[in-house]
Every structure is written in C-alpha cells, then in structure tokens.
Amino acid sequence: MGIDNVYDLLCVKGADKTFAFEFSVVKELCPEMQISKMPCLPSYFAGVCNYKGEIVPVLSLKEEVYIEKRKVVIIFAYQDYQIGILCYGEPYILNTQSVQEIQKPETEADGMWTEKKLIQHDGEIVTVLDIEKIILNLAEYFKGEYLRG
Template structure:
C-alpha cells in the first residue's frame, strides 16, 4: 500500500522515533526564534515565539527535548491556528513512493503529542506519519476546555 500523498514527505529523526510530515500545513523552518517560557504549561510545551507578528505556541518534537543550541522550529499553519515544533537535528525530504504503509490507524495512533496518520517504512526505518492538522485541533481543544478549566 502506498502513501496517500504522492509528492514528498519532510522527515525528522527524533530521539525515540522518526517522523514524516506532508507539506500540506508546513509554513516554514526557522532557526534562532526566541522562545518565551510560559509557566503552568504541560512539559511538552517549549513556550511561545513571535512568528511574523503572530504569537505561536511551540511544542517539542518529543517530550524531554530542548537545551541544545542547534534547535530549529518548524512552523505549521492550519485554519486560523499556528503551531511551532522545536526539534534538534536535520530535516530531509523523501519521495512518498519510497515509503510503504505498515499500519493505518485503528483508532488513535500517536507519537507522544503527535496524532498519526500511519506508520511508514522507508529504507529499513519506521516513521510515524504525523497529522499536524489533527494535532493542532487537539491542542486548540485542550486550551479551550481542559487547560482553561484547570487554571482559572
């Protein structure tokens, strides 16, 4: 079975797993964005940054990331929401035809914070094809309902 996206996937090797993102809501890859920490946020949040006049919440690629000087921020845009993802390491692009779908989600397929579309295999390595749209929507719901209820 082949990947739905017939173009290319943006790949990042994390500490615990590999991730693949299609370009549907990738806005930009930025280096050196200044982060402002926000108290009381869950540990998966790096803080917020200013991206072209927008205050953007930033999450770690994986929990426990952070602290190295070579961090990059991947900015996603979906509907009226922006989300930044702080990660270390290099990104690379693989053609979608290099991937084989190993598992489609039966319910929830997650990689920490990231909702997943599928588990993919390419070159002997496994990748979680992350679903940024669903992840952004889940985070928006979390802030609208859960976080505001617990803090106010």
C-alpha cells in the same frame, strides 16, 4: 486515512523515532528561533514564539535537549491556527514513492501527538504526524483545560 497526492514528506529525527509531516501544512522552517517558556503547561510544550508578529505555541518532539545540534522550529498552519514544533538537527525530505506503509495497531494518541500513518523507508520506521488533528486538539486544550485552570 491515507497520504493522498503527496510525494514528499518533511522528516526530522526525534529521540526515539523519526517524524514526518506533509508539506500541505508546513508554513516555514525557522532555525534558531527564540522560544519563551510558559509555566503550568504539559511537558510536550516547549513554550511560545513570536512568528511574524503573532504569538504561536511551540510543541517539542522530545524532552531532552541536545545543545550540540541545531534547533529548528517548523511552523505549521491549518485553518485559522498556527503552531510550531521544536526539532533538533537538520530536517530532510523523504520521497514517498519509495516507502512502504505499515499496518499499525489502533492506539490512542500519545499526549498531543496523533499519528496519521507509519511508513518504512530503508529499514527505518517513520511516523507521519497528523498535524491537522494535533492543531485541533491543541485548540480544544486551550479552550477547555487551560482556560478552566
């Protein structure tokens, strides 16, 4: 699974690594969006937000909260689904023409997070997340586990 016909990625710094997203699924960056907590959800859920009149689930890249950094929710859309991912700090754009792909060992997804690819840029490892699979995993979670509980 490659990054096809993509020259720029949207990147954010996480607690332990840098994450990247393809612009084809990015809908909007929403700074300082109000997030409402939801009980009984796994730790990677930050809660839900009201995005243009629709309730959208928001995932968090990390559990620690850095109050001093700016909070940004990135809204993603794929098929009929939307999700938000809560990030802290300033997102930035990375041009993929200057990156090197890293071969990674096959591993299972870490909770909800599915990696599409690992790349290296200026000595830093960047994890490109597969938003399409994450959204579909989240839809399956809500259809299965959460609704059974």
